[in-house]
Amino acid sequence: MAQIFHRSANFLARFSLLGAVVLGGLALTAVLVVARSPYITNERVSRNQPIQFSHKHHVGDEGIDCRYCHTSVESSAYAGIPPTRTCMNCHSVLFNNVGYLEPVRESYRTDQSIEWVKVHRLADYVYFNHSIHINKGIGCSSCHGSINQMPLVFQASPLTMSWCLDCHRNPQPNLRPRDQIFNMDWKAPADQEEAGKQLAAEYKLRTTTELTSCSTCHR
Amino acid sequence: MDAMSEHAKDKELRILQGAPQAASASGNHGDHEHEDHAEEDTLRDFTLDLATVREKLKEKSGKQYWRTLEELAGDPHFQDLLHREFPRHASEWDDAVDRRDFLKLMGASLAFAGLAGCGRPDESHIVPYVKQPDGMVLGKPNFYATAVPLGADAVGVLVESHEGRPTKIEGNPDHPSSLGSTDALVQASILNLYDPDRAPTVLENGEIRSWSAFLDAAQGLATAMKAQNGAGFRILTGTVTSPTLAWQLRKILAQYPLAKWHQWEPAAGEGAREGAKLAFGRIVNTVYAPGKANVILSLDSDFLASGPGHIAYAKQFARRRKLDGPNDTLNRLYVVEPTPSVTGSSADHRLPLRAGEIELFARALAGKLGLCSPVPLSGEAANWLDGVAKDLQKERGASLVVAGEYQPAAVHALAHAINATLGNVGTTLYYTDPVEAEPTNNLESLRELCADMDAGKVDLLLILGGNPLYDAPHDFDFTSKLKRVPTAIHLSPYYDETSVYCHWHVSESHYLETWSDARAYDGTATIIQPLIAPLYYSRSAHDVVAAFSDKPGLPAYDAVRAYWTEASARLDTSVEAGWRKWLNDGVVHGTKFAPIKPELKFSAISLPVFQPAPADQIEFIFRPDPNVYDGRFANNGWLQELPKPVTKLTWDNALLVSPKLAQKLELAHKIASRGGEHGQVRSTVVDVDLNGSKVTAAAWTLPGQAENSVVLPLGYGRTLAGSTGSNKGFNAYAVRTSNALWTASDGKITPTGDDYPLACTQYHFNMEGRQILSTGTLAEYRKNPAFAHEGGEAPAKDNSLYKEFEYKGYAWGMAIDLNKCNGCNACVVACQAENNIPVVGKDQVMRGREMHWIRIDRYYANSESATSGKATGDPAEYNPSLDNPQTFFQPVPCQQCENAPCEQVCPVGATVHSAEGLNDMVYNRCIGTRYCSNNCPYKVRRFNFLRFQDWDTPQLKLLRNPEVSVRSRGVMEKCTYCVQRINNGRIEAEKQSRPIRDGEIVTACESACPSEAIVFGNANDPNSRVAKLKAQQRNYSLLGELNARPRTTYLAAVRNPNAELEKA
Amino acid sequence: MKEDRSQLFGVMGEFATPEHILSAAKQARAAGYKHITAYTPFPVEGLAHAIGFHWTAVPLLTLIGGLGGGLTGFGLQYWVAAITYPMNIGGRPLNSWPAFIPVTFELTVLGASIFAVVGMLALNKLPQPYHPVFNVERFARASTDRFFLCIEARDPKFDLAETSRFLQSVAAEHVSEVKDEG
């Protein structure tokens, strides 16, 4: 009988089989990697805002406290986005005629809200509550990063569920004394391991099982 | 499309969003924060968006509404005009802007429905306030006190508001009609606010008019009327308890001396008024104190579930059913009634009698008590009477006889007399001046009006609320008479049957949209304050009446203020001083009526001889439907889908007949194979010929119904109720005539041969000898306090191979006292409102897919299974035990089993146990295998077989509770003990690092329950109420033998029958 | 007509029955040939032994695959249920090992089977669509009803003429050269 395939077919056949397996593997891995990439999590993606509001300037340079604008952060689930009036408290006097603040003044004049682009988008269905985190010694920068160095705010953490879980399973490394909560430059001290334990006790933190129960975050 | 992202959007409604601003008590005209997806599009190109919205919503509802918006809200000329004409209103009209925002929201939400993209969410926006109202903390609901007016009563409530959206109604503990609880109607009334079918604006002969146009017209008419001194000016209202409205009306009558004010309340009986006249020569209001009575006899009165004060009565009554140990005592309730009611079902002794025979019974009782010559009774009634009479006499001063609202004057008079002789006046009941501002005989009042209309004496008819065209006695032929009236003006929330025949229709504001006031059953007044600016161009009765006064356009707020400024004099305080407190407390202090001591001018002897209809004659009685009442709630999906307390029917009314009669007339039930016992029953259709007119109805065999008495429930068969309520059931008004408003005879029932599918959520009523609802008598309980544990019982905790999980912190648990539950359904609707539970519609209910997280099972304790042994428990198969069965109710929410069978079988861990013992349900993890539901012995899990949630109707988005995920299609859902409330409560406690206090967290069902039957709390804390209840011997767990270890347990029902009657 | 650059792969004898090829193989072996292969339309008992092929690694591979699969299976389940995210599932213990058995078993079988099949193919150097023997015209019947014995050129004792004669001597019906194109 005549030879059906050329000699090279042997290599091709084996190579393609192997290739298929390898490719499949790579594809799967790729999916998993992308799911964790900024493309999906929006981590470190900064957004253009209607007004080039610089947290760096207000927080870092002027040293304005977070709570001056995000008033309900200690009491409510929502930190709260400041109403135009809050801006005007200062800007009716300061820079009260610079062009780039016109949108603020306009909003105040016309009673039309400023539309900020949302930066932190939590996963669907999670019921996050700012106040309890603040009250239990989790500082702003633990999740939001060094806002005081961000001219334009970006999302500093992946905000994925497993990221949340990391801390809910072992909060100690992120616990701070109450007076450090709003300190953007807080760094864990050398003895954080020890301090963490003490703070956990002081704050009466709930057990890991309690903190990782589904209904702690999902309803 | 990806349902997940739809969820997300909905959750985002939390930080809302251009809801029309709340004119909240603090008087702030708050702006609002949006956090929307497609928000930007809607802003960039507003007009385009408006277009799309209009487009989208045309299919939905209220075409005119959208045209109006174009013409009114949009059109600047119109605005100028307004500003010129009524500068006083300029400010008010500014909220047209808010309406635009409202549109944006709707545009956005509609966009959600469409572009809910899979995968990567695109940019979304945060739209903060420009000036944030003081006292508003984003994400924290505010509660405002107001009242829900219904008939001759008003229930004080606290309304939960999220960023200006009223979302949930709770009872107001400071209010006498509520005492902190609510009922199904009150809970559901909030849905009417957001009803997309509401009349959107003012119409003149179907053409859209502005309010100002109406004011012009009104003024025109007013001058004409003035000219003829008001002759031919008629005002028709329902029962009015609003002092302000009455005050305004009286002023009008003063201005137009010849004008007349008529009243027609279709579902309120004349008996009480006429009976009082008969007994005391004047109309009085009777206030009961069931809590003080040891023996109560109800003469066809459903005082636990309907009529003024029923919530308070239920509470007081239930407190007397409290049973902590064998030494406690119970009160005793006797009920004589033609058709099983909630009250009758919780009676210790119940005697089914035709409504017409109740008077005979009352006379007989009077006779026994020596008020008149003895009246012979026959059969069971006779020895029943002896027992009751003895019991009542035994408890002089601590007994109570309550006459039913739909019983004739004589029965009421007799009740007054009997209570007097028993020395109950002043102890278990007292009298006050009537709560109604203008007590009149409604029937005569309407008759007179009709006569005048017929005689062409009426030139201007002002119908404030109500729907006489639908619910007036049909022999009055209101329609043709209304046609003779040159100008008829109708104020009502919907463009309904009556509106069609009126020249003007004004959309009536919901009580959450307007200022007003109302009196409770004991006279206590409450200022009704708006929580939200009107969603539509609607107005209140105050506005309409003012339009004819010399102060046209006087806002409701001013009217109310004005009245109370005047009235406060009598309260020795001033509005300035009292106002804020009144609003805050939800009651105007010092307005409760003082008891009066009317002199009894009546003796039973004086009554004419009474001859009851022959025993074999079928009597037809009319009763308001427990859910849609007189028809005004017909378009309320929650109430339509709510299984009626005793029949468990939904979406329809049916002719209720007794098993015996059903057998005689060969009326049958066929259990459809679709849905079956838990869904669909096909029942015989009959023609009812009555008073010369005819109606076709589905017949429903109801155990416990008096043999020859049939019930025609009112409120159905509406033709213009709205998309939800139209053409449901049959219209009993069609055969209701003025001479037989409540009880008719000489009618005929003839089966047509067809049958009709009825949606019945629980057809099987027999427990098949399983340990489901433990019941006993007080005697049995005293003999064996642990009787509930006989039959199946949970295995000991330690006989498991494995180590038990320990619950060290809180262990949430619930105890439901079956001794207190009367099956009133308040919890069911409360749960629906709290947890964003969708309405699925009749077809889906008939497939056994209703979504209620808590259901109320109704069992007949002493009923035998059907003779054929097929255990179908089909009343169609007659057996004597169904003539007057003992009825029990059992609320069944998720049992939160510690060894949850559902959790073990879920492949993805979508339902797992929390550290506090909750059976968590994680909607976003659920893939919908329904394995958990199969494996749930209690069948409390509910599944979104289709997309049941309404994602499109923007109004309904405003209603949703932002604290609870809105479940998408294909997801299992169930009761979580209101985990959102638990979490919020815990967070607050944690912030103050203190333990959660007992009673700090209440579930929606618990807070609604008038009889305090449901108690929730931390079972680990021995001092908590729930732990104490669970410690009782009556405490047992449903199907304990399965060892699922439910956290929800039940306390066995203990009835307190009269030993003598038992013997007899 | 360019000259034939193909080199010799071996000579092949064709037989009619299993019995013949079996004896032929035995004799070839006896004659001291090392590199012998037999091609048959169906497995012929003892033929492998006759050409001196005894041990195969397939069973060992299968065992390894099975063990691997099983351990992975149980390990995964234990890790998920008891270590990475321990959750109270209906009051069942974290390590509900009886519930983990089915999956463990299935993965054992899966692992073993895959190793068996893939191992078999790999050891047989399959896929190998091209092979010199296919150059022999009559070889087509090797998959129908003919039995072939091939003595390869790399055999130290191989000599085209000598070996061909040997094959005829053991009653091969045809003897043909097996060429391998370069």
Added chain:
Amino acid sequence: MSVTQPPLNAPEIRRLDPVLQPGHTYASVTDKIAAVVLTRPLGIGWLAGFTLTFSLVMLLFGSLAWLIVKGVGIWGINIPIGWGFAIVNFVWWIGIGHAGTLISAILFLLNQKWRTSINRFAEAMTLFAVACAGIFPLIHTGRPWMAYYMFPYPSTMGVWPQFRSPLIWDVFAVSTYGTVSLMFWFVGLLPDLATLRDRAKNRFQQLIYGALAMGWRGSAHHWHRYQSAYLLLAGLATPLVLSVHTVVSFDFAVAIVPGWHTTIFPPYFVAGAIYSGFAMVLTLAIPLRKVYGLEDFITMRHLDNMAKVMLATGLIVAYGYFVEFFMAFYSGNKFDVFLAQQRLHGPYAPYYYALILCNILTPQLLWFEKVRRNVAALFVMSLVINVGMWLERFVIVVISLTRDFVPSAWGRYQPTFWDFSTFIGTLGLFVMLIFLFVRGLPAIAIAEMRELVAHESHAGGDSK
């Protein structure tokens, strides 16, 4: 029997037909079987059948599309009956999928020569049945697009499947079974693909079969490893095939629903599976041998043996039914007792009686050789048994759910159009795949037939 009949060594089967009609050579069997694939023109019958089944497959796709659009609500399921046709069909198909591997593996280990001519298409049938079955667990979920949650993969949520759930066991059991069956089938095919390659009539066939054959040349080394691998696979597939339906039965046995929670389930499900499996093999074999004139290879002996297997497994199933009742009353568990009564005179009693008729009474005819040798009778009976086994699953899955613990929640079930269309669709898919198979691949293992020829002729030689 004629003298020409080769006396097989085993005396007790001497009086039976041969597993292969005499007079066949290596070439003749090869020609006959390969011809079906390589040379025989497409008959009008085949085309008609294919068209019909193909349109049914379109119906299936239509139903699935609508399902995805609307949700599982288009089916008759409700609360309390959360599982309806989807799961019934799943169990039924999986059951059918048992015969193939059983024949190839277990009968192979038991060295049953008669398996040879039926194992190939029995295995094919297995694969196709598993394919049909595999559709349902996926689509019966409320959110099929989320079904990947059932696989263990490192998600950004840090959550994993819940391995205590029998549904997860299903996922692994069914996918393993599918994979192993496929490999088993392919390994068996290798030599035959080589045969087809070598006999191919055109370049196209050559390339296709050549590629699939992977260069198989039947060298002694190949055969040696091949046999060892095949034996091992058989050894692995045997416990696997038993485990699969055991796991499927766990879906019910592990739950607490009365009528599901029974220890008898695993054995009786497996028996039931084999029962229905053989029924289906008969349903396919009888027309197949007729149409393609393979009576020589699929002889009465095969049919007879399969009938006997059906009889045996049928009796085990009957025993299962009996034990269910016995345990209900013996244990005195009131829920089980109630359910037992329900089966006898509940609203669904007719289904139960129908099932008894199909699965227990009818097969008793197989005691008679006359029936076993009547091809038509066997064919009809195989259909009856397939129906019966479907009913059994319906009775177990649906009827148990209609009346469980709390009477207030009792309900009933009525399938909708979409329930039926989906089921019929899968039937279409199954038959269509069979149609493609018989024309694309040798329906009978040629190499093994040659082995058989060798064996028989050898035996014949002795008898001389």
